[in-house]
């Protein structure tokens with residue numbers, strides 16, 4: 669996998685989110701991604717960035733355009749140093765929430781992208797990485 | 806029959822603004838005794854689980870106040886994404902545009918004359 673462009677985008681407050689989503693749209697457009705795939709990627713990002721703000725008080729995101737076998741895509745990494753997740757398997761289940769919300773953020777985000785990776789350590793923080801390929805299904 | 810409320814969301818909202826929309830709209834329904842609420846989201850490019858829940862909340866609160874909610878103009882990409890996200894907008898009716906949304910509300914609520922027709926039929 670080749671990284672074609674890389675930038676950092678800190679998320680500290682709610683007002684950062686709209687700018688963040690717009691930036692993702694710019695990058696996704698550059699790869700030639702279809703509108704539907706862009707929408708899926710931005711919706712997944714919206715869920716993950718909310719989790720970061722809500723459960724970890726913010727964090728930093730990496731926005732990259734990557735390429736594999738000459739196919740471009742957008743990779744997003746969400747890094748926080750919040751409380752972490754005790755049971756990741758449980759958190760990935762539809763409907764599981766400690767925040768009295770719908771519990772669709774993590775499992776929904778996973779369904780909306782082509783690659784999804786989550787690492788979390790209680791007391792240390794959480795890192796989620798997603799990739800949406802230009803023409804991945 | 807109370808009036809219909811038409812709300813057009815002009816920009817992408819994030820959580821706090823969406824919550825404001827929810828409370829403003831519910832207040833409006835209560836104040837105006839509206840029988841129908843139309844929410845035009847044709848300018849909205851993302852509906853995630855938070856925004857989806859807000860729409861659902863508006864619908865269920867309105868229902869308690871005896872008003873039906875129709876979400877109109879959802880972009881196809883947004884609709885496809887919602888399904889994959891796993892969100893069902895329960896209690897929310899959808900229509901392609903404001904005109905169709907109005908039509909749907911009129912059918913739901915029923916014209917006074919439609920009622921009469923129904924009565925007449927049953928007498929026959």
Ligand SMILES: Nc1ncnc2c1ncn2[C@@H]1O[C@H](COP(=O)(O)OP(=O)(O)O)[C@@H](O)[C@H]1O
Nearest residue numbers: 719723759765766767769770771772773774794
């Ligand atoms: N960045 C994070 N830091 C700590 N806990 C998290 C984080 N993201 C998710 N979680 C935990 O995982 C649960 C499920 O998250 P999610 O699927 O987005 O649903 P919801 O946000 O509606 O609860 C959350 O309720 C929370 O307990």
Ligand SMILES: [Mg+2]
Nearest residue numbers: 715719773774
């Ligand atoms: Mg969430």
